[in-house]
Amino acid sequence: MAEQPIYFHGIPGSSGEMVLFGDHWADGLGAVHVVDRSSIKAGADPAGYFGQLAKNIQTRFPNQPLRLIGFSLGASVALRTAPYLGSQVSGIDLISAAAPLELGDYLGGMAGASVFRLARSNPALFAGLVRLQSVAARLSPGRLHDALFASAQGADIALSKDAAFKAAMLPILQQSLGAQRATYIGEIALYVQGWEAELHQVTRPVTLYHGVADTWSPVAMAKDLARRLPSVEAVHLLEGLSHYSTLREYWQRYFTQPSPIVS
Template sequence: MRDLVPTLDRVRTADGRLLRVECSGDPCGRPVFLLHGMPGSRVGPRPRSMFLYQRGTLLISYDRPGYGGSDRRPGRRVVDVAEDVTAVADALGLDRFAVVGRSGGAPHALACAAVLPDRVTRAAALVTLAPRDAEGLDWFAGMAASNIDEFRTAFTDPDRFVARLIPRSAAIRSDPARLLEELREDLTDDDRSIVSDNGIRSMLMRNYQEALRTSPYGWIDDALALTGTWGFDPAEIRVPVLLWHGAKDAFSPASHSSWLADRIPRSTSIVEPSAAHFGALRALPNVLSWLLADTALPQTPPL
């Protein structure tokens, strides 16, 4: 049986940066990295620790560079996440692990699957975007006007994007409910129901506030990375991948997952007809079960 993981909340990378880490669930459980959304942090929504413990799961989250308690990495690409995940896994003594990302974290989960095939057992991408240069995909089709404006500005005029996002981040940091209010017009009834749940809403508020606590640059660098060159080809992924999407998602349209499903050889695609963007929170427990289906710990022999 695997040993208890070390207790730590900070990891230093090879280039000297500090990453803020949080583990929950069973310290001896099967490890899964949960890569947060945009903006987001290590304290973002996830199943309760007791749920994870009962299912023998160790859930590992960390703040991507520039968010929360993690040092910034200017100019980072999506693929660079693999170096940070490797640093955290090594610090925890983990050889093999699964990885799941939601929203802005989903392409980062795919990056880990692509470049760490000897360590990643399975990967899941929930409500993911496809690469900005995805051939044959109308990248903005079905996307809410607010997201079109944000991503298009990040791609075509990054200086203007940064100048706009700095004061917006400051406002959300002081009043994290403001972000959900900004999104409300584009939320479906199903999404409104999910984010109105007191427990989920509390997690989201804490998540946004921690994400932007030290600076806006995690959010800025995420957007620039997602609209830039990712640094890997999804078609090169060889580990099993689950792509989950809500058909009514207007923030990252389901066509992005469909494009990826056509290119990732060992992918399974689920599109929930009535779900939208925040439906991924409801899907996460079942996704964790899928991620761990092939990674059960060996049974302890009877005495």
């Protein structure tokens, strides 16, 4: 039976990530199931949250083998959901993966580090910041986009200035920081918790794709995940690519080569 691709989008992010780079993969994209995380409250109970995500996936795809695909902070959600899906998971692809913060000293040069520090030290103040971001996303999404990509590196620099990419990003930011704000806050809270100990539970084969120029998820995260996850099949470190440009490269390979992706 063919694998069912299950996609975990980034945070901030939404199902709109599937068309960030145009609709020329429309037929293939239609087969990818994007996990709806907004329907479940992401709170202080990781087992309840990730366990329910797994139940929802199994209800929709009870018998098919699953390939989990996680981008950015969505990679952490994929990893933490995988154990609840057990052997139904045939493989896990992680793109620009955000590793547990306690795995390494990442925050010194990491774009967005102040957000993670605030979420960890003062959740109430972090929630207030997100409310301000929500207002910015509604009133001036273009400026918010430009602020988020101000520290872009590698191929993300040109990508962030591409009119079509920016037009696709704006509704993603508005949705993630607007209607799905509670999910954004809840998942960031779950991410900054210590979850390094959960990595040993991810026993299904993992492949990592990571841009060497990534500053949102430093490349050290991919290297550290490769050392700590029990079953890593391959690590693809992509020169000149950063965060979203690695996502574009992944989908390019996915739709032009047999699945699972091979290099």
